[in-house]
Amino acid sequence: xxxxxxxxxxxxxxxxxxxxxxxxxxxxxxxxxxxxxxxxxxxxxxxxxxxxxxxxxxxxxxxxxxxxxxxxxxxxxxxxxxxxxxxxxxxxxxxxxxxxxxxxxxxxxxxxxxxxxxxxxxxxxxxxxxxxxxxxxxxxxxxxxxxxxxxxxxxxxxxxxxxxxxxxxxxxxxxxxxxxxxxxxxxxxxxxxxxxxxxxxxxxxxxxxxxxxxxxxxxxxxxxxxxxxxxxxxxxxxxxxxxxxxxxxxxxxxxxxxxxxxxxxxxxxxxxxxxxxxxxxxxxxxxxxxxxxxxxxxxxxxxxxxxxxxxxxxxxxxxxxxxxxxxxxxxxxxxxxxxxxxxxxxxxxxxxxxxxxxxxxxxxxxxxxxxxxxxxxxxxxxxxxxxxxxxxxxxxxxxxxxxxxxxxxxxxxxxxxxxxxxxxxxxxxxxxxxxxxxxxxxxxxxxxxxxxxxxxxxxxxxxxxxxxxxxxxxxxxxxxxxxxxxxxx
RNA sequence: GCCCCCAUCGUCUAGAGGCCUAGGACGCCACCCUUUCAAGGUGGAGAUCAGGGGUUCGAAUCCCCUUGGGGGCACCA
Numbered sequence: 001x002x003x004x005x006x007x008x009x010x011x012x013x014x015x016x017x018x019x020x021x022x023x024x025x026x027x028x029x030x031x032x033x034x035x036x037x038x039x040x041x042x043x044x045x046x047x048x049x050x051x052x053x054x055x056x057x058x059x060x061x062x063x064x065x066x067x068x069x070x071x072x073x074x075x076x077x078x079x080x081x082x083x084x085x086x087x088x089x090x091x092x093x094x095x096x097x098x099x100x101x102x103x104x105x106x107x108x109x110x111x112x113x114x115x116x117x118x119x120x121x122x123x124x125x126x127x128x129x130x131x132x133x134x135x136x137x138x139x140x141x142x143x144x145x146x147x148x149x150x151x152x153x154x155x156x157x158x159x160x161x162x163x164x165x166x167x168x169x170x171x172x173x174x175x176x177x178x179x180x181x182x183x184x185x186x187x188x189x190x191x192x193x194x195x196x197x198x199x200x201x202x203x204x205x206x207x208x209x210x211x212x213x214x215x216x217x218x219x220x221x222x223x224x225x226x227x228x229x230x231x232x233x234x235x236x237x238x239x240x241x242x243x244x245x246x247x248x249x250x251x252x253x254x255x256x257x258x259x260x261x262x263x264x265x266x267x268x269x270x271x272x273x274x275x276x277x278x279x280x281x282x283x284x285x286x287x288x289x290x291x292x293x294x295x296x297x298x299x300x301x302x303x304x305x306x307x308x309x310x311x312x313x314x315x316x317x318x319x320x321x322x323x324x325x326x327x328x329x330x331x332x333x334x335x336x337x338x339x340x341x342x343x344x345x346x347x348x349x350x351x352x353x354x355x356x357x358x359x360x361x362x363x364x365x366x367x368x369x370x371x372x373x374x375x376x377x378x379x380x381x382x383x384x385x386x387x388x389x390x391x392x393x394x395x396x397x398x399x400x401x402x403x404x405x406x407x408x409x410x411x412x413x414x415x416x417x418x419x420x421x422x423x424x425x426x427x428x429x430x431x432x433x434x435x436x437x438x439x440x441x442x443x444x445x446x447x448x449x450x451x452x453x454x455x456x457x458x459x460x461x462x463x464x465x466x467x468x469x470x471x472x473x474x475x476x477x478x479x480x481x482x483x484x485x486x487x488x489x
Numbered sequence: 490g491c492c493c494c495c496a497u498c499g500u501c502u503a504g505a506g507g508c509c510u511a512g513g514a515c516g517c518c519a520c521c522c523u524u525u526c527a528a529g530g531u532g533g534a535g536a537u538c539a540g541g542g543g544u545u546c547g548a549a550u551c552c553c554c555u556u557g558g559g560g561g562c563a564c565c566a
Binding site (some may be wrong): 006007008010040042043045046095109113116123124127128129130131155169172175176177178181182183185186188189190191193195196197203216217218219220221222223241243244245246248250251254278281282283284285287288289291308309310311312313314315317318319320321322324327328359360361362363364370395426427430431434441442443444445446448449450453455456457458460461462 | 493494495496500501507512513515525526527532558562563
C-alpha cells in the first residue's frame with residue numbers, strides 16, 4: 001500500500017489537511033505501507049516557501065512522519081520517486097498533455113474568458129448546468145490551423161466521454177456518476193501551467209500511489225480523475241473520501257468562521273499528542289468506549305472502513321478537555337519542560353519545577369501558564385495594579401473584614417522566619433489567626449489571596465505564599481493594606 | 490439550477506435486524522470534597538435514532554420517498 005498526502009503551500013497547514021494527513025498516515029502505518037508527502041505547488045501565484053515550511057514544520061510537530069518526500073522545507077527529496085514537488089515534474093506533465101492531444105483525448109481551445117463567461121451566464125438564465133459548450137472540440141481543421149497560425153495562446157481541454165463512471169469508495173462503498181453532466185474541463189492553462197485535476201493523476205501514477213485518501217470535497221472530482229486515468233492508460237487506485245471538518249454552523253471548516261491554522265493551536269499551547277488524539281476522533285472511533293490513544297495506538301487500531309460518513313463539527317471544549325487530560329497525565333518534570341517556552345527565562349528550572357504542581361490540574365493549555373502563576377514573577381507593583389480595593393472584600397464582608405484579615409496576615413508573616421516559611425506552617429498559622437479574628441477561614445483567606453496573587457482565583461494560597469517568599473508576600477499584603485486606607489469604613 | 494454525499498442527545502460518537510425502555514465522552518445542572526479556582530467523586534437533565542412509507546415475527550440498523558444539511562460543478566488546489 002502506498003498513500004500520500006498532497007498539501008498545497010498556498011496557506012498555513014489547515015486543520016482539514018492535517019486530519020487528512022493523519023488518516024493517510026494511520027492507514028499506511030496500520031497496513032505497513034508507505035507514506036508519501038508531495039507538495040502541490042502548481043499555483044505559483046499563491047504558493048510560497050513560508051507556507052511550505054509551515055506545513056512541514058507543523059506536520060513534524062504533530063508527529064506525522066513520511067517515508068518519502070521533502071524532509072524539510074526547501075530541502076532535498078528523499079525517496080525513489082523524486083521529485084516530490086510538482087514544480088519539478090513540469091516536463092512530464094507536458095509530455096502527458098501531448099500524448100492526450102495525439103490520441104485525441106484532448107484538444108486545444110481558443111475560447112476567451114469573456115466568451116466563456118457569456119456562455120456560462122446564458123446557461124444560468126436557461127437553468128442549464130454550467131459547463132463548457134464544446135465549441136473548440138468541433139472546430140474544422142481549417143479553423144484550427146488558422147488559430148494555430150495566428151499563434152494565439154490556447155488552453156488544453158480534456159474530452160469527457162458521456163459515460164457513467166462507478167467506483168468503490170473505501171469509506172462510502174459504491175458510487176456512480178454520469179460524466180455526460182461534466183463538460184470538457186481544462187487540463188493545461190493558456191500559459192502552459194497544468195491544472196490540478198490533471199497533475200494529481202499523473203503524480204499519483206508516477207509515485208505508485210495505490211490508495212487515494214482525501215477529503216469529501218473531492219468526491220465529485222473523482223469521475224474526472226478516473227476518466228483521465230483511463231485515457232492515460234494508468235492503473236486505477238482505490239479512492240476513499242473522508243468526511244469534512246465543519247464550522248459550528250455545519251459548513252466546511254473555514255478560516256472565516258473558525259481558527260483553521262494548526263500553528264495557531266500550537267501557539268496557544270495545545271499538545272500535539274492531544275491534538276492528534278482529538279483529530280483522529282473527528283470521524284473515526286475504535287468502536288469501543290476508549291478514547292485516549294497515542295499516535296502508535298491509533299495506527300494499530302485505525303480502519304479506514306470504520307470512518308464515518310457524515311461531517312464532524314470542530315468542538316473546542318472537547319479539545320480543551322483532552323488537552324487537560326494529557327497535561328495531568330504528565331510528570332512534573334515533563335510538564336516543566338513543555339511549559340518552559342511560556343515562562344520567563346529568568347525563572348530558574350528548579351523554581352519552575354516547584355511551580356508546576358501548583359498549576360498542573362488547572363492548566364488547560366500551556367499558554368495559560370502566565371495567567372495562572374504570572375503573579376510569581378511579576379513585580380509587586382504590577383500585581384497590585386491588577387485589582388482595586390473592592391476586590392479585597394470577602395464575599396460576605398466589606399473593607400473592615402478585608403482590613404482585619406490583612407492585618408492578621410501581616411502579623412503572621414512578620415513573625416515567621418525563613419525556615420518556617422512553608423505551606424504547612426503557613427496554613428496552620430493562618431487558620432489560628434482567622435480564629436483570633438473571629439472570621440471564617442474562607443473569608444479570612446480571600447483578601448490575602450487577592451493581595452498576593454492579584455486575583456480572586458488562584459493556585460492554593462499557602463503554596464503560593466511559599467513560592468513568593470516572606471518578603472514579597474509581606475510587601476504585597478502591605479500594598480493591599482495601602483489600597484484600603486483610601487476607602488472609608 | 491444540476492450532480493454527488495450525508496442524517497443517533499447541543500457537540501464528538503457506540504450501534505453493522507432481536508443484547509437498545511439507545512451506551513460513552515465533552516458541555517450543562519446539582520451535590521460531595523474544599524482556602525478560591527480547578528481536578529476528582531456521585532447523581533441528573535438531554536435523542537419518539539430527521540419525517541413518512543415499506544420489508545420482516547422483529548428495525549436506529551435493510552429498501553423507497555420527503556425534508557434538512559453539506560460538497561462539487563474555475564485557465565484554484
